[in-house]
Amino acid sequence: TMKGSVISVLVVLAVLDRLAGGLEHRSYDYTKYHTMDEISAWMNQMERENPDMVSSMIYGQTYENRNITLLKIGFKSTTPKKAVWMDCGIHAREWIAPAFCQHFVKEILGSYKTDSNVNMLFKNLDFYITPVLNMDGYIYSWRDKTTRLWRKSRSPGTGNCTCFGTDLNRNFYANWGMVGISRDCCSDIYNGPTALSEPEAKAVTDFLGAHQNEVLCYLTIHSYGQLILIPYGHPNISAPNYEELMEVGLAAAKAIKAVHGTSYKVGTAPDILYANSGTSRDFARLIGIPYSFTFELRDKGNYGFILPEDQIQPACEEAYQGAMSIVNYVHDKNFKSAATTATLANVF
Amino acid sequence: MKTFCSVWLLLSLVELSPAPPASQEPPLACTGAPDPAPPQPETAEDMASTGDLEPTHYPARRAAQVALHYLNTHHGSPFRVFGLQQVHKASAEDVAAGGRKYKLDFSVTDWGSGSAGPALRCSADVLFPRTERHSAPKVELHCEALQQINSTAQEDDAFYQKYISPDSTVSARDIPDSFGNMSEEMQPFWRLARVAASFIMLRESSENTEFNMAKVASITQQESSEEQLMLEFVVLLHDFPSQEIVQWKLLASWSPDRGVRVLQTEWQPRCPHATKPPN
Numbered sequence: 001t002m003k004g005s006v007i008s009v010l011v012v013l014a015v016l017d018r019l020a021g022g023l024e025h026r027s028y029d030y031t032k033y034h035t036m037d038e039i040s041a042w043m044n045q046m047e048r049e050n051p052d053m054v055s056s057m058i059y060g061q062t063y064e065n066r067n068i069t070l071l072k073i074g075f076k077s078t079t080p081k082k083a084v085w086m087d088c089g090i091h092a093r094e095w096i097a098p099a100f101c102q103h104f105v106k107e108i109l110g111s112y113k114t115d116s117n118v119n120m121l122f123k124n125l126d127f128y129i130t131p132v133l134n135m136d137g138y139i140y141s142w143r144d145k146t147t148r149l150w151r152k153s154r155s156p157g158t159g160n161c162t163c164f165g166t167d168l169n170r171n172f173y174a175n176w177g178m179v180g181i182s183r184d185c186c187s188d189i190y191n192g193p194t195a196l197s198e199p200e201a202k203a204v205t206d207f208l209g210a211h212q213n214e215v216l217c218y219l220t221i222h223s224y225g226q227l228i229l230i231p232y233g234h235p236n237i238s239a240p241n242y243e244e245l246m247e248v249g250l251a252a253a254k255a256i257k258a259v260h261g262t263s264y265k266v267g268t269a270p271d272i273l274y275a276n277s278g279t280s281r282d283f284a285r286l287i288g289i290p291y292s293f294t295f296e297l298r299d300k301g302n303y304g305f306i307l308p309e310d311q312i313q314p315a316c317e318e319a320y321q322g323a324m325s326i327v328n329y330v331h332d333k334n335f336k337s338a339a340t341t342a343t344l345a346n347v348f
Numbered sequence: 349m350k351t352f353c354s355v356w357l358l359l360s361l362v363e364l365s366p367a368p369p370a371s372q373e374p375p376l377a378c379t380g381a382p383d384p385a386p387p388q389p390e391t392a393e394d395m396a397s398t399g400d401l402e403p404t405h406y407p408a409r410r411a412a413q414v415a416l417h418y419l420n421t422h423h424g425s426p427f428r429v430f431g432l433q434q435v436h437k438a439s440a441e442d443v444a445a446g447g448r449k450y451k452l453d454f455s456v457t458d459w460g461s462g463s464a465g466p467a468l469r470c471s472a473d474v475l476f477p478r479t480e481r482h483s484a485p486k487v488e489l490h491c492e493a494l495q496q497i498n499s500t501a502q503e504d505d506a507f508y509q510k511y512i513s514p515d516s517t518v519s520a521r522d523i524p525d526s527f528g529n530m531s532e533e534m535q536p537f538w539r540l541a542r543v544a545a546s547f548i549m550l551r552e553s554s555e556n557t558e559f560n561m562a563k564v565a566s567i568t569q570q571e572s573s574e575e576q577l578m579l580e581f582v583v584l585l586h587d588f589p590s591q592e593i594v595q596w597k598l599l600a601s602w603s604p605d606r607g608v609r610v611l612q613t614e615w616q617p618r619c620p621h622a623t624k625p626p627n
Contacts, residue, residue, distance in 0.1 A: 033527055145522045149562055149584065149593045167591070180589075188591035225588075263434070271405045274589045301560035302431060302459050304586055308528030 036139045060203020063155040064136045068203045074126035083214045087130040088221040092137030092150045093305045096297045097221040101131040103316035124335045158193045161185035166192035171201040174283040180276030217330040218284035218292040225296035228266045231285035235270035255325040259318035401438040408438035410558045411450035415472035417550035418487040424543030426536030427500035430456045447477040484551040504604040518569040544600035545583045547610040558588035576601035
């Protein structure tokens with residue numbers, strides 16, 4: 001039919017447009033939200049284009065059997081290097097978070113040749129970056145307008161439960177089930193039938209466990225709220241380096257504000273947001289990773305999870321400075337002489 | 349080649365299957381009746397019967413957010429929605445009749461003007477009753493220089509004149525869309541939905557909730573009545589502590605003279621089997 005032909009043509013054009021936007025390097029648009037397929041293709045591209053610096057690692061499978069993949073970025077070394085971990089998109093609806101991971105990767109890969117600071121970071125550290133951790137949830141949130149605000153994983157409910165999903169950020173083996181959770185499996189903060197019931201949480205746990213002695217810094221990226229959260233989520237438990245974590249967090253918030261004037265608050269979750277347990281940030285701190293932070297990106301509730309695309313760039317630019325502030329602090333603490341040299345180089 | 353195969357596959361799907369009907373089946377992910385917000389362990393500051401609160405901590409911010417909802421119900425319009433900029437000072441005390449009263453000193457901005465706009469200084473008393481069944485918080489609010497901020501009377505009137513006509517039948521879904529976009533024409537309607545939603549957010553708030561409007565699911569203009577624009581909204585609210593998305597249908601009226609009034613509200617379960625409203 002005529003109508004059918006017209007529709008077919010329009011569909012073809014739309015498909016070609018999306019395919020082009022996703023795969024073409026010169027036009028990879030960091031100011032738009034991308035589908036999981038586009039992000040996966042982009043990850044392959046980053047690896048292909050920077051073979052000396054970037055390698056991908058599959059470290060687990062999602063419930064729906066997708067490969068959970070990170071990019072390992074840094075100058076290759078024969079000896080094990082210290083590392084910084086970053087994951088984005090543990091909660092499906094927080095689209096600005098995966099956008100930030102992509103922005104972060106683009107920035108460091110685009111500046112290591114000319115920026116002596118980033119160059120030094122690449123030399124001494126590896127970055128392990130997971131652009132989308134909760135792939136099943138993220139894909140589900142793209143399905144249609146009614147699924148946009150999905151948060152959890154996509155594992156089916158167990159027992160009598162008719163609802164899907166576990167809150168991955170309540171599922172870690174870190175004071176699991178103690179506070180800020182719900183045992184109702186339909187709840188958005190359902191912490192799962194057991195700790196680490198979710199393969200996504202298990203994947204992170206296994207990787208961090210295997211690289212425990214390397215990982216200096218754990219950053220997990222969320223939205224919204226404009227907050228930097230430090231461990232722990234339980235109101236009665238304090239991290240041994242609480243004072244230092246506050247200092248580092250406040251310095252990061254200052255760096256963020258310097259970019260576009262955006263205010264971020266810093267504190268433990270029970271102080272500035274709400275008490276919670278079973279979070280990845282707490283797990284990282286508990287196994288001894290000294291610097292563990294949750295970033296809650298823009299905004300403060302105006303658009304909430306559905307941050308307009310024209311805010312992707314400024315939101316990422318400011319958060320980048322915040323993240324780098326922390327990374328540089330952690331680096332300098334562990335590579336003192338190198339830091340001194342770099343500082344002197346900057347002075348002259 | 350891959351592109352060609354994808355396109356061919358898509359084309360064949362288009363040709364073989366009839367246009368899919370608008371989905372009638374219940375969403376695969378039924379959220380069910382949400383738990384009432386999980387009880388929060390009391391922080392050290394909550395334990396004190398009277399005391400200064402840390403302004404950056406959540407108890408002060410939640411109370412300020414309630415004051416904001418109140419402010420918006422009174423002074424929000426298609427061209428003005430207030431947001432919390434900062435809490436300067438806060439204290440709380442238990443009151444004799446049972447309940448907790450917060451005293452707040454905070455600043456607000458008009459979201460429309462963003463960080464460029466002036467900040468208004470406000471003070472408020474917010475009383476959260478502690479009754480067995482939830483009852484709405486009571487707010488007393490005073491903002492300096494409320495009358496001095498740039499009036500939106502012109503835009504309000506132009507908007508009113510455009511849509512009060514009997515032929516006007518505005519209808520829209522998903523504002524904003526999944527990418528945060530909304531047309532300029534929809535922005536005043538989004539703001540009206542936000543103001544109308546403030547009535548619900550105010551009423552449903554407690555010390556254990558923190559509401560924002562996540563999105564507007566639908567806007568349907570009804571027949572104007574008594575010179576008021578009549579709008580039926582379905583709004584999705586987000587609560588921080590429970591992380592739940594709560595859906596409400598409501599009927600609101602607006603005119604430049606009378607402001608926003610909410611006439612009917614109806615909690616909408618997101619599951620066929622859920623019957624219990626959150627409070």
